[in-house]
Amino acid sequence: MGLYTIKLPDVGEGIAEAELGVWKVAIGQIVREDDILTEILTDKAAVEIPSSVSGKVVWLGGEAGDTVSIGADLIRLEVDGAGNTAAEASVKKLASSAPAAAAAPSAAPVAKARPAAPAPKAKPEVSGAAPTQQRAEGENPLTTPSVRKRARDLGVDLRRITGSGPAGRITHEDLTHYHQTGGRVAAGVARRTQRTGETEERVIGLRRKIAERMALSKSRIPHITIVEEVDVTYLEDLRRQINKARAETQGKLTVLPFVIRAIVDAVADQPIMNAHFEDEDNILRKFEGVHVGIATQTPRGLIVPVIRHAEAMNLWDSATELRRLAGDARDAKTNTDALSGSTITITSLGPLGALATTPIINYPEVAIIGINKMEVRPHWDGAHFVPRRKMNISCSFDHRVIDGWDAAIFVQKLKSLLEAPALLLLED
Template identity: 55%
Template sequence: MGEHIIKLPDVGEGVAEAELVEWHVKVGDLVREDTVLAAVMTDKATVEIPSPVDGEILWLGAEIGDTVAIGSPIVRLKVAGEGNVKPESSPPAETINAEPPAKLATPKPEAAPPSPKADEAKAKPAPSPASPKATGRLSVSGAPRAEGEKPLASPAIRLRAREAGIDLRQVAGSGPAGRISHEDIDAFLARGPQVAKISGLARNDSIEDIKVIGLRRKIAEKMTIAKSRIPHITYVEEIDVTALEDLRAALNKEKRADRPKLTLLPFLMRAMVKAIADQPNLNALFDDEAGIIHQHGGVHIGIAAQTPSGLVVPVVKHAEARDLWECAAEVNRLAEAAKSGTATRDELSGSTITITSLGAMGGVATTPVINHPEVAIIGVNKMMVRPVWDGTQFMPRKMMNLSSSFDHRVIDGWDAAVFVQRIKTLLETPALIFVD
């Protein structure tokens, strides 16, 4: 038998370290070749680490949340054959699963010779458990009787308990057969906040410490940077999407089999592309340390997506070169990859402007946080049918707010308003989206 050390492999794209976000094994587990041992995260992409050999886990070299350098040992296995470790080598002293040293046996003291009094005590029978002298006052910690067992108490005791809101089932009785006395009530009340009320309501003073790791830590870091370094201005505008929704329904009804179903997002993406053509300064990244605005020709739209692991932003690259259905197909593909955790690092980076939407949960208005170092984000709020005055009468219209935030260091309020108003015009007259 030998030992085999597995090191954190190069996960690509010049990454020097990764955060350990999940162990799939523990010490003592038997694993096969290609068994997934752990998952690490780089930026927002999660990479699984498989075992290259069969063996038994002897040692794990990091804790969840640790940042591990590429090439560092992370797993040690016992394997058939020689393995890749010399016999004299040993694992690092500090590991998360190192077995504690065996406790030394404490020698027992020699027994003292028995005294006459001890012999006498042995000869006396033990008092009966039912005897009050044997039980004394019962402990009042926790429920003293089994489920369904009726507590023994006088009418006076029951009245006092009822007035005090005490559940007698939780009171230990010190009398014969566990009968509850006034002294038992006093002892129970002395416990203070632990008193159990008849109503079943009880205080909960527990505190759970949850370590912020993985994607949640990445999100926290990103939001901290965005809010601490970018002075946001948020502009909210109401959009009448009645005509857009009619067009969308008609296109979906007549769509070809090779085309995806259209949602609102592809229309908004195409409207943003047209608006950016008029205001290219909105499609930019601001390097505030160098004082340089990187204005991009390609429109790479990030789509903020909620996944079981947290918020990620897959990117539709070159939206300016995609028609309505191509935008829809790419959004669907990226959303599925993000939810399944298979999105690559390239698919989760490179955006120049972002859309954020909570769908039906979108609320009336929001204040989106800019995806640093971008300078703009477009927030989609939920669609609602509202009465709108058309000059002669109120008509039911499908209305939706856009809540958009801009980096006020480089985008003036006027420019932000012009940009949103251009998008509003295109969405309210959707035929213009198709006009070159």
């Protein structure tokens, strides 16, 4: 038997490090060649890492949420044959990674070890330690006698551990994790407090990237949002007629291809809307190509695949590309190239949408178009109230480079095109 080390591969994009996602394997588990071990998370995508050999997992190179350098040891397997790792060096590294494992009873689960340094002893002042348990003065931690004895042997104060068991009971797993990590909260694991039933969960992966992007956008960009009502009665009538005639041969059209076409026509008059503002260098970069980002909700979170050169597409080309991107997003097949390079973004909640939203700009873009739900509303035609199908569009702009007047002109252009959709078919 030998040991085989798999290192974190270079996934492109020029990155030097990546964030670990949730492990798909555990120590002691048998894996086969090509089984997925984990996924690594970059600013733009999640990349699955398969095993290049078959064997038993004996070491993991970090926890979900940790940052690992490209080329660093990711996982170690016990394999048939010689392997690729010297046994002496591996044993020394494994011993230094988890010194507390030997002290734990055999019945207690072993937490994942970190490769960089020995696990620190539990100290109240450790940076990044788990929050202390909120207990009333003099209240004892809820746990079993065996856990209390282990804690005394390890020198751990149970009052500093947040229990994950029923009613906040501290388990052997909680104690092992606290002792081996110095009190850090386990990544991706919800932990229930003893007093209130609240949970704590470390934000990692795509959700953390979304949080960082949203915070960046709101902290740097002064948003101005304009909401306008659009009468889409004619658009819906035209769309139904087209789909009835061409759906079987060219596929169905949704509203989004019409919106994309309207954006292309509108930015032709106002190129500043199809731009990036690189505020650190005070550069406004305008683009000839219209690369439309489509904010898409997936089980992993919100991603923005890009329809490139929408100005060169007709309605059916856009619809085909939308279906392809949506399918890839659902199946987690979206690659990094498909998630970069947008110059203006559309966001839509579909039928779940509200009357109005305040979209957050996809930094460093300068404009985003929000599509809200359609509904039948009464419309005064000068003599009577008549039913019309309407929806609101909510458009946000970077007020540093786009004035309110120019933003209003852009929104009115979109409105006029969507209310007279035959104009969008002229080039087609």
